[in-house]
Amino acid sequence: MRMRTTTALAGVAALTLLTGCGAADMTKQASPYANAQGARTVTLSVQSWVGAQANVAVAQYLLEHELGYRVDTVQVDEVPAWDALSQGRVDAILEDWGHPEQEQRYVQDKKTIAAGGDLGVTGHIGWFVPTYFAKKHPDVTNWKNLDKYADLLRTAESGGKGQLLDGSPSYVTNDKALVKNLDLDYQVVFAGSEAAQITQMQQFAKEKKPFLSYWYTPQWLMEKVPMTEVKLPPYEEGCDADPEKVACAYPVTPLQKYLNAGFAKEGGKAAEFLKRFKWTTEDQNQVSLMIAEQKMRPEEAAKKWVDGHESVWKQWLP
Amino acid sequence: MATITAPTSEKAAPPGILTHPATRKLLALAALAAVLVPLAVTQWGGATWPSALTVDVSEPLGRASDWIIDNRDSHPLFLYFFGHVSNIVVVAVRAVYLALLAVGWAGVTAIGALVAWRVAGVKLAAGTAAAFLACGLLGMWVPTMQTLALMVVAVLASVGVGALLGLAAGLSDRMDRVLRPVLDTMQVLPAFAYLLPVVLVFGIGVPAAVLATVVYAAPPMARLTSLGLRGADREVLEAVESLGTTARQRLLTARIPLARKELLLGVNQTIMMALSMAVIASVIGAGGLGDRVYQALASVDVGAALAAGIPIVLLAVVLDRVTGAAGERLGESGKSPVTWLYALVVAAAVALAGRLAGFLDWPDGWDLNIAEPVNRAVDWMTAHLYSGVPVVGGTADWAAHFTSWILNPLRDGLQWLPWWSVLLIVAALAWLIGTWRTALTAVLAMAAIGVLGVWDPSLDTLSQVLAAVAVTLVVGFATGIAAARGDRFERLLRPVLDVFQTMPQFVYLIPVVALFGVGRAPAVAAAVVYALPAVVRITAQGLRQVDPAAMESARSLGATSGQQLRQVQLPLARPALLLAVNQGVVLVLAVVIIGGLVGGGALGYQVVFGLAQGDLATGLVAGAAIVCLGLMLDRVTQPTERRTTKKGA
Numbered sequence: 003m004r005m006r007t008t009t010a011l012a013g014v015a016a017l018t019l020l021t022g023c024g025a026a027d028m029t030k031q032a033s034p035y036a037n038a039q040g041a042r043t044v045t046l047s048v049q050s051w052v053g054a055q056a057n058v059a060v061a062q063y064l065l066e067h068e069l070g071y072r073v074d075t076v077q078v079d080e081v082p083a084w085d086a087l088s089q090g091r092v093d094a095i096l097e098d099w100g101h102p103e104q105e106q107r108y109v110q111d112k113k114t115i116a117a118g119g120d121l122g123v124t125g126h127i128g129w130f131v132p133t134y135f136a137k138k139h140p141d142v143t144n145w146k147n148l149d150k151y152a153d154l155l156r157t158a159e160s161g162g163k164g165q166l167l168d169g170s171p172s173y174v175t176n177d178k179a180l181v182k183n184l185d186l187d188y189q190v191v192f193a194g195s196e197a198a199q200i201t202q203m204q205q206f207a208k209e210k211k212p213f214l215s216y217w218y219t220p221q222w223l224m225e226k227v228p229m230t231e232v233k234l235p236p237y238e239e240g241c242d243a244d245p246e247k248v249a250c251a252y253p254v255t256p257l258q259k260y261l262n263a264g265f266a267k268e269g270g271k272a273a274e275f276l277k278r279f280k281w282t283t284e285d286q287n288q289v290s291l292m293i294a295e296q297k298m299r300p301e302e303a304a305k306k307w308v309d310g311h312e313s314v315w316k317q318w319l320p
Numbered sequence: 321m322a323t324i325t326a327p328t329s330e331k332a333a334p335p336g337i338l339t340h341p342a343t344r345k346l347l348a349l350a351a352l353a354a355v356l357v358p359l360a361v362t363q364w365g366g367a368t369w370p371s372a373l374t375v376d377v378s379e380p381l382g383r384a385s386d387w388i389i390d391n392r393d394s395h396p397l398f399l400y401f402f403g404h405v406s407n408i409v410v411v412a413v414r415a416v417y418l419a420l421l422a423v424g425w426a427g428v429t430a431i432g433a434l435v436a437w438r439v440a441g442v443k444l445a446a447g448t449a450a451a452f453l454a455c456g457l458l459g460m461w462v463p464t465m466q467t468l469a470l471m472v473v474a475v476l477a478s479v480g481v482g483a484l485l486g487l488a489a490g491l492s493d494r495m496d497r498v499l500r501p502v503l504d505t506m507q508v509l510p511a512f513a514y515l516l517p518v519v520l521v522f523g524i525g526v527p528a529a530v531l532a533t534v535v536y537a538a539p540p541m542a543r544l545t546s547l548g549l550r551g552a553d554r555e556v557l558e559a560v561e562s563l564g565t566t567a568r569q570r571l572l573t574a575r576i577p578l579a580r581k582e583l584l585l586g587v588n589q590t591i592m593m594a595l596s597m598a599v600i601a602s603v604i605g606a607g608g609l610g611d612r613v614y615q616a617l618a619s620v621d622v623g624a625a626l627a628a629g630i631p632i633v634l635l636a637v638v639l640d641r642v643t644g645a646a647g648e649r650l651g652e653s654g655k656s657p658v659t660w661l662y663a664l665v666v667a668a669a670v671a672l673a674g675r676l677a678g679f680l681d682w683p684d685g686w687d688l689n690i691a692e693p694v695n696r697a698v699d700w701m702t703a704h705l706y707s708g709v710p711v712v713g714g715t716a717d718w719a720a721h722f723t724s725w726i727l728n729p730l731r732d733g734l735q736w737l738p739w740w741s742v743l744l745i746v747a748a749l750a751w752l753i754g755t756w757r758t759a760l761t762a763v764l765a766m767a768a769i770g771v772l773g774v775w776d777p778s779l780d781t782l783s784q785v786l787a788a789v790a791v792t793l794v795v796g797f798a799t800g801i802a803a804a805r806g807d808r809f810e811r812l813l814r815p816v817l818d819v820f821q822t823m824p825q826f827v828y829l830i831p832v833v834a835l836f837g838v839g840r841a842p843a844v845a846a847a848v849v850y851a852l853p854a855v856v857r858i859t860a861q862g863l864r865q866v867d868p869a870a871m872e873s874a875r876s877l878g879a880t881s882g883q884q885l886r887q888v889q890l891p892l893a894r895p896a897l898l899l900a901v902n903q904g905v906v907l908v909l910a911v912v913i914i915g916g917l918v919g920g921g922a923l924g925y926q927v928v929f930g931l932a933q934g935d936l937a938t939g940l941v942a943g944a945a946i947v948c949l950g951l952m953l954d955r956v957t958q959p960t961e962r963r964t965t966k967k968g969a
């Protein structure tokens with residue numbers, strides 16, 4: 003019996019020693035793969051859409067080849083990425099579509115994330131139909147006439163209503179509320195991921211079938227499947243404040259970069275470079291198309307773009 | 321599925337029918353229903369679960385999640401407990417990762433091959449080396465090392481935790497009674513259901529991934545440890561006891577060594593489950609190979625997804641074979657420590673040589689681009705099969721027909737049924753096949769779904785599961801019967817089954833979308849592909865194990881081959897077939913949930929939504945409903961005596 007108590011005591015003592023008796027702040031922990039073998043590492047968050055992959059591919063290529071860093075990338079959804087960024091598990095998000103709640107919490111209140119400036123690309127979300135369909139039925143581009151075409155847009159998944167194809171659950175969307183508040187004869191069908199949504203749209207386009215989809219610009223698929231936006235009631239400041247009562251279009255968002263606060267201060271050349279990183283919609287689309295359509299590997303696509311645009315990226319180098 | 325598993329004993333003579341146990345159970349249930357149903361109907365009518373009986377948990381959950389995010393950096397619980405847990409995981413993974421990088425690719429390959437050679441022989445050693453080299457050739461060396469580092473830590477932790485729990489359950493009857501239902505339940509839960517609670521506490525990243533993996537992979541180790549300890553030969557134990565040994569000596573010198581086989585099988589199972597979780601955990605930032613698969617899916621790049629998926633399959637096959645071979649060779653002696661020493665020296669020498677020669681990172685030019693040809697093949701397939709194929713129609717048409725003729729009526733039918741009748745059906749099925757206890761668990765699980773307020777989406781998910789299981793069983797039984805009757809066919813089938821069982825589920829989500837479009841049909845298709853190998857295997861094994869004497873006597877009576885199958889083999893293999901049904905249901909559920917990523921909707925979508933938006937109220941409730949659904953499905957299909965079975969990796 004005594005033996006057992008001694009063992010237990012020793013165990014507790016060992017545990018205390020092991021944990022260093024002190025506090026461990028898990029909100030400040032880098033990824034275990036960071037800075038291996040003395041290399042300076044930057045961890046970038048890649049979101050699940052290809053435009054974001056293009057940003058990361060080019061930033062990674064330049065960080066590795068011009069500044070001598072090792073770059074790790076992790077794919078995380080948008081909202082959790084903010085959390086990971088504040089913990090330092092990723093160092094930077096290069097393309098954010100506007101998350102006011104998170105911005106308030108982490109940038110203003112906790113000061114664990116620092117703003118990194120404009121990406122240079124302006125984003126816009128909306129409802130789109132393929133241009134071949136809009137040409138045949140020009141009035142489909144106004145939401146008031148959408149109900150006329152509900153029959154044409156019906157699928158097995160949407161039941162008796164027209165199908166409004168939505169993508170990944172992580173994206174900013176008011177579509178369910180919009181359909182309800184505008185009283186449309188449509189059913190929102192979530193593809194569950196952007197990959198699934200794109201695959202479905204390409205299949206529709208191949209057969210020149212009509213479809214109505216939640217989509218956004220800039221997006222490389224626009225080059226392959228030209229699409230026309232459907233006009234929704236115009237956006238006004240604050241009309242999307244109550245998510246239940248939204249009945250207006252999506253705003254136009256200048257996309258933002260965010261850095262982990264510690265990294266922004268002590269990240270040296272890498273942080274400086276990422277703050278200066280700024281390019282145009284065409285640049286981004288070029289790289290996206292190479293990755294998604296020509297199926298080039300991201301690093302090859304980045305190399306090709308970097309080789310042709312020296313004057314652009316020279317300005318980013320610290 | 322009921323038609324296949326229905327007992328043939330219904331031909332019993334009329335006088336006996338009242339005493340038949342199944343009839344008695346049904347009568348008792350009918351009596352119970354006669355009292356309860358009118359009560360329920362007058363109180364809460366309607367088809368869907370009555371809103372008076374639901375509890376809205378979204379507000380407290382939302383508050384809890386906000387509290388955690390706000391207090392994660394200040395509350396003592398996080399500073400002094402979770403913080404350290406998270407720290408230890410990060411430090412451990414980092415240590416293994418740095419060690420692997422320091423040894424270099426040549427060193428890792430050499431060490432892997434030498435270890436495989438010592439425990440499993442020359443053939444597997446060559447296989448191991450080839451597997452590691454293939455990972456490098458595919459351009460996946462660093463991600464492979466990241467996954468390996470995470471796996472080593474997660475497997476060690478799972479084996480440790482599992483062995484401790486198993487020890488407790490194996491030595492104490494009370495612990496066994498407490499733990500058994502818990503472990504049983506954990507084994508039927510889809511991996512997706514584990515993610516959210518862990519993320520809630522640890523945030524996205526490696527610590528959360530490792531802990532979710534441990535929760536998922538520890539139960540088989542615990543079950544098998546306890547089984548091994550309990551299964552030890554009584555006579556040996558008595559003999560040891562008579563020598564006057566203490567309880568601890570008995571444990572260390574007799575019971576544990578006697579349970580070696582089960583322990584190793586437990587390790588094997590744990591490794592396989594940890595690997596499959598390593599991929600799913602990429603959704604919460606595990607990094608490594610799983611993350612590459614996940615990233616490739618974002619750009620609809622099946623080729624790149626495959627390039628990252630193949631190393632996972634290779635790791636799985638190598639680890640499975642090596643630990644399996646180690647288990648089989650246990651009894652043999654003759655391995656002296658000296659040869660181990662030699663192996664160690666050789667490995668160290670190779671690693672050192674690699675280091676000196678600058679062979680640490682995988683050389684840049686040495687890779688094989690498989691993504692392009694694969695993508696071309698996939699494109700061709702979808703271009704030619706999607707629609708307009710003469711006579712049979714394209715895959716898109718099949719999917720549409722499947723959705724509107726099977727999935728829609730099934731879903732609408734289930735949702736049309738009054739809620740109390742669903743409970744009644746569940747009770748009847750579970751009781752017929754199991755005991756009143758399993759029936760009670762099943763009914764309570766189903767009721768819990770209603771109370772959580774996700775009755776309709778759960779029935780939607782259930783309809784997908786039922787449709788997928790039906791398809792899986794038809795195809796699986798047919799293939800299994802063919803495999804059991806033809807040796808050559810089985811030999812051809814084996815590697816295919818191996819690959820499909822270890823391929824991460826994510827890899828085939830996109831080709832499935834390309835073929836069947838977005839919606840519930842591709843989710844069902846992916847589930848069928850995933851569950852098929854296990855069903856085929858169990859069926860073939862069950863049929864082959866039928867007593868040869870019974871077959872011989874049937875043949876001598878002049879039964880044709882078909883008669884033998886129908887009247888002898890299938891009835892005698894009934895336990896195996898029931899097991900196949902049970903496994904099929906559990907595996908199908910796991911993938912139907914992941915189908916939320918390709919438009920499967922219902923519960924799977926809600927979990928994905930919860931993870932993506934950090935909306936724990938939606939995600940956790942859906943996760944809990946999945947848990948209940950899994951529990952219910954398992955109990956409804958669980959034969960009275962459960963055996964220790966392999967859950968497909």
